[in-house]
Amino acid sequence: MNKIIKSILSIPFALVVLLTSSCLKPEPCNSKFQFEQESITLKIGEQVTLKFSGYISKKTQISWSVEKPNVASVDNGLVRALNAGTTNVYAEATINGIKKTALCTITVAPEGFRFTDPNLPKRILQLHPEIDTNKDGAITPEEALLLTELDLEIKDKAKATAEEKITSVEGIELFTNLTYLNLKNQFIKDATPVEALKKLEKLYITYTEIPSIQVKEMPELRDLRLFGNKNIKEIDVRSNTKLDTLYIQDTQISEIDVTNNKELIDLNVNRTNLTRLILTDLPKLNQVLAVKCQISSVSFKGLPAIKKIYIDNNQLTRVNLKDLPALMHLSVYNNKLQTLELDLPKLMFLHTHENELKSIDLSKLPMLFHLDIDKNPLVKIDLSSNKLIRDLRSEYIPTLEEINLRNGEYNEDAQYEIKEGNTGLKRVLVDSGDEETHLRNLFPAGSGVAILAE
Template sequence: MKHVLLTLTLFVSFFASAQIVNIPDANFKNALLNHNPVIDTNGDGEIQVSEAEAVTEYLNVYQKEISDMTGIEVFVNLQELSCDRNEITELDISQNINLKKLYCNYNDLSELDISNNTNLEVLQCVANNLSSLDTSQNLMIWHMYLASNNLTTIDLSQNANLQSFLAAGNSLTSLDVSQNSELQNLQINGNDITSLDVTSNQNLITLSVYSNNIGSLDITQNPNLEGLFVSQCGLSNLDVSQNFNLINLQCSNNNINSLDVTENTLLENLSIGGNQIVNIDLSQNVLLEIFSYNFGPISFLDISQNINLLDVSLINTQINNVDFSNSPNLCRLNMNNNFLLEYINLKNGNNEILVGGCANPLSLLNNPNLQFICVEDAQYAATNFTDIPPLATFVEDCSIANGDLNHITGTVKYDDENNGCDGGDVGIGGLLVNTTDGTNNFATTTISTGDYNLTVAENIYTTTVLGLSPYFTLTPAQEVDTFVGFNQTEIADFCIAPTTTANDLAVTLVPLNAARPGFEARYKLVYENVGTTELSGNVELDFDGTLVTFVEATPTETSINGNTISWDYSNLNPFETRSIEVIFEVAQPPIVEAGDVLPYTATINPVSGDAAPDDNVFELNQIVVNSYDPNDKQVLEGYQVLIEDVDEYLHYVIRFQNMGTASAINVRVQDALDEKLDWTTFKVLDASHAMETQLVNGSIDFIFDNINLPTATSDPEGSQGFVAFKVKPVSTVQLNDVVANAADIYFDFNAAIVTNTVFTKFVDVLGVTDFDTLNVVAYPNPANNILNIQADGSVSSIEIMNVLGQTLLTSKGNSNREQIDISGLSAGNYFVRVVVGDGSRVLRVVKK
């Protein structure tokens, strides 16, 4: 009998040890069978219970396309489990009570029960779908990484041993860390937290809360803090005077007026852009290596004590000059878009490092007033330093920078009597004067008195007046000046005289705002005498009275006959331009809906006897919209032009509005013309405010200095501005060519607002295109993390491309409002293709 019982006991024992674990997911089973170290120790192609129980240290099934982890419960002695980057929707670890470390990142978990895992010390569950997590039983846990889930709340009061908590990219609205006195690393950026108290966390080393709206933050009780990341938090002040160990401080895009970092002598990385900080003292930060102040009102920067500087970014500031002569290690400098910048001292004894010391080492683009860059070797700099404004001049003698570049000035007059220009002849405004050194072209438009001023460097320059019609002759045909050295001025006056008698008038209708159902639509009739004789006549505007109702005009109309408004004019001189402002009220729905077209026809008489009667008539077909971007660009000819009209002007209008919280002192509108447009034919038609126009190699800069544009909330109509101009396509444009154009609008030192991109296609037959009715807006632009897309119809897809046309991101959609995350893109310009139904639009956006 004893023999029988012994045999039975041995059989049961053998059966238990040989029992096979149920693992229904073939990918999970295959990962276990091929695991290193070996789990299937008997090599039978199965996992026995005894083999699972023998696994104690770790189990790694990273990226094995596993969707079902059934069988993991048998690994009862397991201390570390890594199942990252699979397709797991459920994970039962209730039997794995010895588990100390769990890594389940990048799965599809919506729930995770760790209440039985009381030995758990490390939990990483990034990029899942967790909306809640109970950690009250995990008293041993010291590290939690829960970024990119859907957490709205989490209770950490029982996790007294917690040292590291990372939960960026969730939906947390609050977080209590008062019981976590051991906390060293807290990263909760990209949530919806409105307040945070870290005064109990004296061991805190890293605090990252950027992209929340906490408003205020007290860090005076965190003496061990080394890294502080509080950008985009709505902070109005920040006291870091007690954080003596601070190494990295990022506090950009807040509302901070002043910042004292004189006590932070260990600081190596400082980013403070997008605030209202006018001055900052860096004299005590001798270890500083990286400094960034982009988009702010700072006008002076002393970095003479910061000898360890490696990387400096100063974009869109009010800095006039900056001296890097005490920064021998400087290997990256980005100082784009500083409109007041005139001088940079780069004579630091080590200019070579700015060529290959760092990626993208030197960028000084779009600094229109930058005159001198002092360097070690001017010839070396000219050969190796790219991304430099054409006018900027390299010099080795830094004392030269106290002076000025050279100037070509003069007056362009009209000799209507053909007896040579004299004191009785008047100057002509709006003419394009260009000078070239054979490589670069610098141009401006004459002011109303005919005067102009061009800034140039050392070289031989040829100056002339561009865009004159064959009716006129120019004397002299050109002026050649040679400049050796600086601080010199040459006078180049020009005289224009008629060569024939020609009646020639032109008219344009410029829309000053978007046409919306039930709202007023404002327009400007701009008419000009482009011939050689003084003329009188009338301007007429035809409109559709069923769609719009005439409200008023300035000057007052001479007559109204049905749907035709008429204004008489007299004594319009050659080169003279006049304008009429007209206001209509757009009918309400259902008479006028979004997508409808408002047709207008403007005519200037007399047409009979006009040398070029085609430009006596201008047709505008304005598309009605519901929502619109107040900063936009339009081509008035629309999205199609007949190839037979390729020698005619294209008319553009750029509109802007101050949507900020303070008046804009200065506004600049920059337009880099498409290469298929002939910049030498450029002509300003009208502008809302006094401005100066500069062209450098065909890129136009409209400068509205001291415009003092009020905010939209304080003065909706006064907060708006515009500039209208015309330019012809180049003569080589062919059938089906497309001209694409956008503009950048700068309000003071803020980042550029990028307008929509307008397209004009040259066709042989006019037809309906997807551009004609498709209204798409991308905002905010520039954007930081999330780009919003709004369209009149349902968005089916969004594609983001770089400037080379390479696709970087794609997103599907099913509504007229979509979002796409661009946080992973580097700062710069991108194109966004939005598909709506059978049509698409391409917009240009800027990533901050």
């Protein structure tokens, strides 16, 4: 009986010995084969030794490999960064009879990559926390590629907070997948890093202190806004053949060539140093704003879609407006125009005040609705062919003797500002009826102005 009991007791003891001996191999039973860091960013030339997170026996044979040997090399766990890019480093070993693999992603940053202003990456992560895939609070070159749109505009520069202000965009060149970048009202003085963003379609750098910007390596650019940069003196957009919007107002730019920009729709060059404006064969151009420049010469040819031209406050003595079939708004006030030939079938709004016009032919403007022609040395204004005229401003013209409003049409909402400063006015020709009453109220008997109605 004692022998039987001893035999029974020896069974669990044997099991304990067996289980214990199985765990006395070189690797612990629960050891994991993985690196302490799953991803590491290095600069070119830097090196790092990969460490495992668990216990690995020194006797364990490990084979090392790298996915892209041109990006990084590995030698017994020592990784060296060779060229910019991203690659995976693998370690393989057989542990407790099981083949295991550890992986670490190595990102090699472009040479010289850094964020000079720490506010830049901080602000980017505030706006786009989703790109921080490893949740380390930093931006790797690989993470930068996840961003396609970045809006860093300051709405009110005078009230900008410290975290909104960015003084340097060095490091932005890493975000090569950006298609939209807005730096309006930022405090930057150098835009050179932006020039590396070749996929940009929309670029807004306005009201900054940058002295220049090159965009010729941005073939996809459609919308470029550089207004308010007082230090910019030139811009070359000849290579940007997809450009449809160009705003360069309030700069020192003195010359602009848009000959190659056949997609151009909207052009604003207000308050620049331009002395001439040549717009030729631009089939989609819709609007031109060239106010308060130094322009003395303009050329408008091959502009079938243009609807609005504003070239006020310049030095123009003449302007050719032929073959502009879609033009609806024309503003040329405060120039030195002595003649103005108008054959514009769709023109509705005409501003010619403060020029040197001694005569003007309005007979080829069948859609004319509004005319502002104050302060020109005119003798006669003839609107007998303009049946749609509703708003006339022709004051402070002491040489003016006659206004002809007799066109067979009158609208009770018509506004005629034709009284002040017209000291030489002798007669106004009108249609009998309501228009006659309107004008007799403006010039009652004894005013010296005859109202001639038919």
